[in-house]
Amino acid sequence: GENVEQHPSTLSVQEGDSAVIKCTYSDSASNYFPWYKQELGKRPQLIIDIRSNVGEKKDQRIAVTLNKTAKHFSLHITETQPEDSAVYFCAARANNLFFGTGTRLTVIP
Amino acid sequence: GAVVSQHPSWVICKSGTSVKIECRSLDFQATTMFWYRQFPKQSLMLMATSNEGSKATYEQGVEKDKFLINHASLTLSTLTVTSAHPEDSSFYICSASKGVNEKLFFGSGTQLSVL
Numbered sequence: 001g002e003n004v005e006q007h008p009s010t011l012s013v014q015e016g017d018s019a020v021i022k023c024t025y026s027d028s029a030s031n032y033f034p035w036y037k038q039e040l041g042k043r044p045q046l047i048i049d050i051r052s053n054v055g056e057k058k059d060q061r062i063a064v065t066l067n068k069t070a071k072h073f074s075l076h077i078t079e080t081q082p083e084d085s086a087v088y089f090c091a092a093r094a095n096n097l098f099f100g101t102g103t104r105l106t107v108i109p
Numbered sequence: 110g111a112v113v114s115q116h117p118s119w120v121i122c123k124s125g126t127s128v129k130i131e132c133r134s135l136d137f138q139a140t141t142m143f144w145y146r147q148f149p150k151q152s153l154m155l156m157a158t159s160n161e162g163s164k165a166t167y168e169q170g171v172e173k174d175k176f177l178i179n180h181a182s183l184t185l186s187t188l189t190v191t192s193a194h195p196e197d198s199s200f201y202i203c204s205a206s207k208g209v210n211e212k213l214f215f216g217s218g219t220q221l222s223v224l
Contacts, residue, residue, distance in 0.1 A: 043215040097213055099153045
């Protein structure tokens with residue numbers, strides 16, 4: 001099955017700085033790559049996604065890049081705010097959706 | 110968007126009892142639903158894929174007799190944790206999509222605590 005690795009596991013940034021989270025996947029058949037934000041005890045919320053026919057996608061302060069050849073994709077958050085603090089999960093899907101191990105982002109005011 | 114409802118949101122039970130968790134797609138039909146398990150500070154682990162009208166597909170290492178899945182209609186899937194034990198305590202989350210290549214929407218999760 002798919003194996004998704006995510007780094008770093010924890011990330012602290014100053015408010016206003018950028019945050020970057022990276023993921024790699026193993027199954028070359030994966031064609032859909034969503035990113036989720038999860039607050040403690042809550043459901044994961046989809047924040048952005050990208051499909052394999054696209055290299056980059058941006059939505060306001062959030063952007064995702066995909067390198068199919070290298071099998072890695074990244075989440076970029078610019079102008080971070082304290083409310084961005086949460087756990088972020090990447091995921092990859094060929095048939096089923098498999099999650100990365102998560103990154104706990106802390107934005108320091 | 111699409112709404113996925115999950116109940117109960119939390120349950121406490123005695124060891125040896127069975128617990129049923131319901132997952133409903135409220136405004137769309139879901140041929141396939143997914144069940145995940147999440148331990149504290151860990152990722153979501155796919156347990157099984159629930160297919161309407163057929164048997165669920167379980168991931169390696171997940172006991173199908175322990176975690177019974179029923180997908181009786183296009184809007185409802187249930188997960189029953191049979192003879193629950195303390196090690197089954199976890200956060201269980203369901204998800205559903207409108208189609209094979211569509212986005213997944215998650216239920217609100219169920220925190221199970223087995224005493």
